[in-house]
Amino acid sequence: MTDAQTIQRLRHIGWRDQDLPGEGRRLARVVAQHRAGYELHDGGQVFSAQPAGHFLKRGLDPAERPAVGDFVEIEPGKPPHIQIVQPRRTVLSRAAAGERYERQVIATNIDYVLVLTGLDGDFNPARIERYLSLVEGSGAQPVVVLSKPDLNEGVENRIAELKMRLPEGTPIHAINGKDPASASVLAVYLKPGDSAVLVGSSGAGKSTLTNTLLGSQHMAIGDVRGHDSRGRHTTTYRALLQLPSGGCLIDTPGMRELKLTGEENLDLFADIDALAENCRFADCGHGSEPGCAIQEALHDGELTPERWRNYLKLRDEREEQANLLESRLRRQRGGRPTVKPHGPRGSRDREGW
Numbered sequence: 001m002t003d004a005q006t007i008q009r010l011r012h013i014g015w016r017d018q019d020l021p022g023e024g025r026r027l028a029r030v031v032a033q034h035r036a037g038y039e040l041h042d043g044g045q046v047f048s049a050q051p052a053g054h055f056l057k058r059g060l061d062p063a064e065r066p067a068v069g070d071f072v073e074i075e076p077g078k079p080p081h082i083q084i085v086q087p088r089r090t091v092l093s094r095a096a097a098g099e100r101y102e103r104q105v106i107a108t109n110i111d112y113v114l115v116l117t118g119l120d121g122d123f124n125p126a127r128i129e130r131y132l133s134l135v136e137g138s139g140a141q142p143v144v145v146l147s148k149p150d151l152n153e154g155v156e157n158r159i160a161e162l163k164m165r166l167p168e169g170t171p172i173h174a175i176n177g178k179d180p181a182s183a184s185v186l187a188v189y190l191k192p193g194d195s196a197v198l199v200g201s202s203g204a205g206k207s208t209l210t211n212t213l214l215g216s217q218h219m220a221i222g223d224v225r226g227h228d229s230r231g232r233h234t235t236t237y238r239a240l241l242q243l244p245s246g247g248c249l250i251d252t253p254g255m256r257e258l259k260l261t262g263e264e265n266l267d268l269f270a271d272i273d274a275l276a277e278n279c280r281f282a283d284c285g286h287g288s289e290p291g292c293a294i295q296e297a298l299h300d301g302e303l304t305p306e307r308w309r310n311y312l313k314l315r316d317e318r319e320e321q322a323n324l325l326e327s328r329l330r331r332q333r334g335g336r337p338t339v340k341p342h343g344p345r346g347s348r349d350r351e352g353w
């Protein structure tokens with residue numbers, strides 16, 4: 001079942017000679033996750049699968065469940081079932097706050113995260129920093145890609161500004177996404193067996209660059225795009241693209257959530273922020289201050305203690321990340337103080353994420 005040809009195919013989609021699957025099992029890569037199950041790619045085709053029962057147990061750390069990018073061992077059947085998640089070489093994750101606080105895996109086994117920003121009105125160094133802090137600790141390498149240099153002036157200044165701000169050694173490339181020769185500098189991040197994801201705001205040029213990288217394997221627009229009910233186009237299929245350079249690009253709705261956390265204030269706790277606006281003191285610590293709206297809400301049950309704890313946890317985590325990034329940036333600037341890359345408090349600093 002896992003003959004040399006199969007292994008070759010798997011390597012093309014990023015497999016790195018992890019363990020061979022057990023007798024009677026197949027290997028495939030998770031390319032999408034839906035409510036109804038998973039979509040897998042085996043280097044040749046895409047098919048659906050279900051997680052085995054042990055992945056659905058209550059109390060299982062969600063990070064142990066199959067995620068986009070995973071190489072999984074599957075037991076054939078109708079439908080096939082995912083039995084084992086192979087060890088991950090990188091894990092992109094973020095704090096997810098909902099009913100319970102947890103870490104949410106966004107994608108695994110990604111080698112490079114290409115952070116795409118237009119050199120036009122889209123240009124925003126602070127946002128690029130937020131992306132980088134999300135990639136930090138994942139094991140993946142961030143690469144800053146600036147599109148539309150052909151349409152804008154002052155490109156050199158912007159690159160210089162970024163070099164000052166970003167961690168030393170972060171690759172920065174300005175490329176015209178429409179021009180294959182220009183985009184070819186990215187080939188070093190898309191070598192055979194490597195996996196990359198492309199993130200960036202709407203209009204930054206992700207689709208344009210993807211198509212240029214695909215070259216003659218150019219997708220017909222209808223192939224990639226559909227329209228959802230609101231008329232915005234979204235990627236509907238081909239979650240894993242094998243590039244002529246030998247690498248692959250993963251592009252799934254799950255990855256688009258990376259875009260969300262990178263750019264928007266999550267507003268997960270908008271209710272708490274709204275409550276806090278009513279505290280008597282603007283700098284209320286929500287402890288024993290008189291007139292604290294949070295304590296009041298806790299007291300009369302409007303706010304559950306659990307939700308409040310989750311909020312504090314998430315806030316602390318964000319604060320820690322912000323501080324880490326800040327101290328590193330400061331070191332790089334030779335100890336000069338910097339403006340915090342993102343504010344620690346959600347309620348009074350809408351730039352926080």
Ligand SMILES: Nc1nc2c(ncn2[C@@H]2O[C@H](COP(=O)(O)OP(=O)(O)OP(=O)(O)O)[C@@H](O)[C@H]2O)c(=O)[nH]1
Nearest residue numbers: 147148151175176177178202203204205206207208
């Ligand atoms: N001149 C020039 N135009 C570009 C470049 N990159 C993208 N564009 C144009 O910018 C527009 C937006 O590009 P898209 O590729 O659709 O952007 P996207 O990031 O995929 O946007 P969403 O699909 O909304 O997420 C298109 O009109 C592209 O032709 C570039 O490097 N140079």
Ligand SMILES: [Zn+2]
Nearest residue numbers: 279284286292
């Ligand atoms: Zn308060």
